[in-house]
Each structure stands twice: as structure tokens, then as C-alpha cells.
Amino acid sequence: MSPALEDMNPPLGPDTWRLLGLDIDGTVMHWGGEISPSIVRAIEQVRMCRNHVILSTGRNIVATLPVAEQLGIRRGWAVCSNGAVTIRLNPATPGGYDIVETVTFNPRAALELIRAEMPDAFFAVEDLGVGFRVSREFPMGELVGRQRVVDDFDELSHEEATRVVIRAPGADVSHFDDLVHRIGLNDVTYAVGYSAWLDLTPPGVTKASALEALRRKLGIYPDHTVAVGDGNNDIDMLRWAGQSAAMGSAPREVMEAADEVVASVDDDGLLTVLDRMIDPQRLAVL
Secondary structure (H helix, E strand, C coil), X not given: CCHHHHHHCCCCCCCCCEEEEECCECCCECCCCCCCHHHHHHHHHHHHCCEEEEEECCCCHHHHHHHHHHCCCCCEEEEEHHHCEEEEECCCCHHHEEEEEECCECCHHXXXXXXXXXXXXXXXXXXXXXXXXXXXXXXXXXXXXXXEECCCHHHHHCCCECCEEEECCCCCHHHHHHHHHHHCCCCCEEEECCCCEEEEECCCCCHHHHHHHHXXXXXXXXXXXXXXXXXXXXXXXXXXXCEEEECCCCCHHHHHHCCXXXXXXXXXXXXXHHHHCCCHHHHHHC
């Protein structure tokens, strides 16, 4: 698509396609792991109204696929690992997906810097489509997929990686935030979670960068993009979208990055955005 065409941004019409980027945890899915039936039903209707619904998550592939299945999304795209991995859902493929894009980095420098500051932390490097290589097993439920404990810490950085996770139980978020600024993680993109959880991805890689690549691939106009999220790793995505919403449970800086704030995930705040994307006239003729 040429820049001239992108600048035109025609008004939405009955045949106009849109792109909706959706965070999973705390946005689509309640913190207990449930997705309300009203959200499932609304997402199905949104997809029927010429909208590409793209799950955009920090989860790895293994953890993303069951959510897509629960939402009835068996074809389309998903952005995983905070933008480092893009898959195309395809029921005809073994496993139900094809990997269409990966971006990697050498995690050695970042791992060594953080290990020097937090020697007792848990460290994990994504093992694409399988799980993680870990310095020691993470607490149950914190990582999805197979965990392979390495004998030597250097094994975590012996090859390029899509994503690194550092977890320091007992440390608070402000300590983690101060740490990454103090040690100068310049060669990665990082996001601090609600707890002492740090996600590292390749430099310049975010959910927004992966969604922008898909937007261009699909020929969607910039103003016809929508994003909803609740975490620090959603900030770039919210700023990227033509229209964006932060969940009511989001931190202040996430709310400030969005065009609007909707109710929390416990109150299915996502429905506010989904309902606006459903065209009753189009549903009536399907």
C-alpha cells in the first residue's frame, strides 16, 4: 500500500475491513483464567463483521493457542511473545498454526547484567513452540509449556532468543523498574509486569511493531485499527492504534496511552469496544 493511499483513510463502510488487536490476560481473560460467554459471543460477532481479531499477547505460542480455540478463532493471525513471534492459525497444519515471523536477539548481555544484580531470580528463555529453557523450574502456573532446566547458566544464552523472562519473587515492581533503568538495558525491549516479572524481547520489537506488519500485509488503513490492553507491554500497541482503550484495572501510564478507559476485566469492560464493532445489519444478512 502506498503512503498516498494510507493517508486517504476512507470512512468506514459495509465492505471496510478493520483490525482489532486484543491483549489476553486482564483484557479478554479474567485473572482466574476464565473468559465470560458474553465476550466469546461478542468476539465471534465482531469477526463476522469484517474485522480481523488478532490476539496480541506476551504469552508464547503454546499458551496462546488454547485461548484462540476457546474464542473460536481457528483461522487468522496471532501475535505472541510481545511481538517477537507472529503465527497464522491454520487447522490444516499439524499443531494448528504456521510460524510466519520471528525476531530474535542474543540475550547474553542482558542475562549477565540482571543475574549480577539478582542472582536468586528465576530465568527463562523461550524455546519456540515448546516452552522454555530455565535456570530452575518456575512456580506452577507461571509458565506454559515444557520447562527444561539447564545444567549451566550459559546454556540460556548459547543461541538467539525471541523472549526472555526474569522473575524475582519477593521483589516489588518499583525495584524491578529501577533496576532496568540503572543497569541500562539498551539492546532489548523490556516490559515490567504487575509483579516482579520482567519480559525482554529484541530491540524495537513490541506488540505494535508486529501488528503494524500485519496491518500492511492485510491492507488495513491506519485509522481502521483498534487495540485494547491493560499492561505496560500494551502501551506501544495502544499508541499505535487508530482507536484504543485501556482496561479499568490498568496502571495509570497505560490509561494515559489510550483514547479511552473502559471497565475492568471483572466487569467485561472489553464489551464496550466490541459492541461498537458489531454491525447488526451485516449480521442480519449472514
